[in-house]
Amino acid sequence: MANIVAAMSSVHSPLMMSAPQMADEATWGRINTGFDTLRDTFTSAGADTIVVISDEHFNALDPRRYPSFGVVTAETSVGPVENWLGIPCNSISVRFEPELAEAVLDEGVRQGFDLTRIGEVGLDYGFLTCLNFLTPRWDMSYLWLIQNCVLPPLPSLKRCYDFGRMVGQAIRSWDSSRRVALLGTGGLSHAVGTPDMGKVDPQFDKKFLNLLCQQDPAMFDITDAEIDAVGNGTHEIRNWIAVAGAVEGARGEVVMYEEGTMVVGFGMMQFQL
Amino acid sequence: MIDKPYQKDPEVILANYDVTDEERARLKDPDWGWLYTHGIHPYILVQFALAIGVEIPQYVQQVKAAAGEGNSYSGAC
Numbered sequence: 130m131a132n133i134v135a136a137m138s139s140v141h142s143p144l145m146m147s148a149p150q151m152a153d154e155a156t157w158g159r160i161n162t163g164f165d166t167l168r169d170t171f172t173s174a175g176a177d178t179i180v181v182i183s184d185e186h187f188n189a190l191d192p193r194r195y196p197s198f199g200v201v202t203a204e205t206s207v208g209p210v211e212n213w214l215g216i217p218c219n220s221i222s223v224r225f226e227p228e229l230a231e232a233v234l235d236e237g238v239r240q241g242f243d244l245t246r247i248g249e250v251g252l253d254y255g256f257l258t259c260l261n262f263l264t265p266r267w268d269m270s271y272l273w274l275i276q277n278c279v280l281p282p283l284p285s286l287k288r289c290y291d292f293g294r295m296v297g298q299a300i301r302s303w304d305s306s307r308r309v310a311l312l313g314t315g316g317l318s319h320a321v322g323t324p325d326m327g328k329v330d331p332q333f334d335k336k337f338l339n340l341l342c343q344q345d346p347a348m349f350d351i352t353d354a355e356i357d358a359v360g361n362g363t364h365e366i367r368n369w370i371a372v373a374g375a376v377e378g379a380r381g382e383v384v385m386y387e388e389g390t391m392v393v394g395f396g397m398m399q400f401q402l
Numbered sequence: 403m404i405d406k407p408y409q410k411d412p413e414v415i416l417a418n419y420d421v422t423d424e425e426r427a428r429l430k431d432p433d434w435g436w437l438y439t440h441g442i443h444p445y446i447l448v449q450f451a452l453a454i455g456v457e458i459p460q461y462v463q464q465v466k467a468a469a470g471e472g473n474s475y476s477g478a479c
Contacts (some may be wrong), residue, residue, distance in 0.1 A: 173454065
């Protein structure tokens with residue numbers, strides 16, 4: 130059976146690709162050191178497959194047909210679909226893992242998750258940004274699981290945790306020798322496209338990271354109103370919570386946190402497996 | 403992708419969409435504050451701005467002036 134050998138999360142600010150000059154040299158160094166740490170973790174664990182849990186930002190998915198939970202079943206895809214990410218459109222090709230996608234769909238249905246099959250999708254910054262730093266040669270196989278963090282009503286935080294737990298079980302039940310790393314992307318506190326864009330809330334971020342690292346169920350008590358108050362993009366903490374569910378019981382550690390660079394509360398964490 | 407065709411001739415692109423005359427005018431010569439306060443999802447709006455080469459500070463300045471600081475729209479369509 131397949132194994133989960135690493136589990137981690139990071140913000141996915143697209144400005145890391147489109148406008149890295151927004152970070153000063155020291156901050157940029159800390160960001161890259163953080164990615165180095167995450168890469169060392171899954172590399173030393175022998176990971177050959179990365180499961181990305183992220184929302185999509187209406188670049189490739191139509192808001193009129195946006196799933197609560199989606200599973201990308203395509204064999205391959207290209208991106209970025211955006212013209213403003215600092216690299217040419219569709220200059221990156223990835224190989225997906227459709228067999229694992231089907232395993233997640235099957236386990237999801239078995240557990241009462243009505244998942245949406247996404248057979249064709251371009252890659253937007255939610256999927257691409259962190260991986261552009263973590264696997265710049267794009268030489269792994271990947272799976273993209275999409276959670277709705279952008280179009281209310283959103284699945285609850287607890288539902289996202291349970292989704293992640295189901296994904297973890299699907300991976301461990303997959304008849305394969307694959308060694309899988311989980312990567313949640315998005316968050317932490319930030320606003321996208323609103324007058325508050327640029328504001329972050331380090332107090333919220335630190336509280337959330339502490340709850341997440343301890344796998345404290347109190348994280349489910351954070352309300353959507355509290356999240357909205359620190360920026361609409363903060364709803365992407367759902368992707369971090371799903372990763373926590375996939376490795377239920379494992380404790381986490383903060384790899385780095387910067388109070389507001391690239392218009393986000395900039396953090397990374399990983400679980401100790 | 404709509405970026406290059408849009409910059410070349412927004413009317414050609416806008417003709418494909420069911421928008422009012424006022425919406426067409428505000429999109430053709432983008433009025434970010436008006437578009438924001440009239441309900442375009444902020445994720446879509448800011449990425450539209452980026453796609454046609456508008457800088458984030460310029461965008462934020464306009465939506466802040468139109469909506470008032472702290473009066474954010476969380477994203478429901």
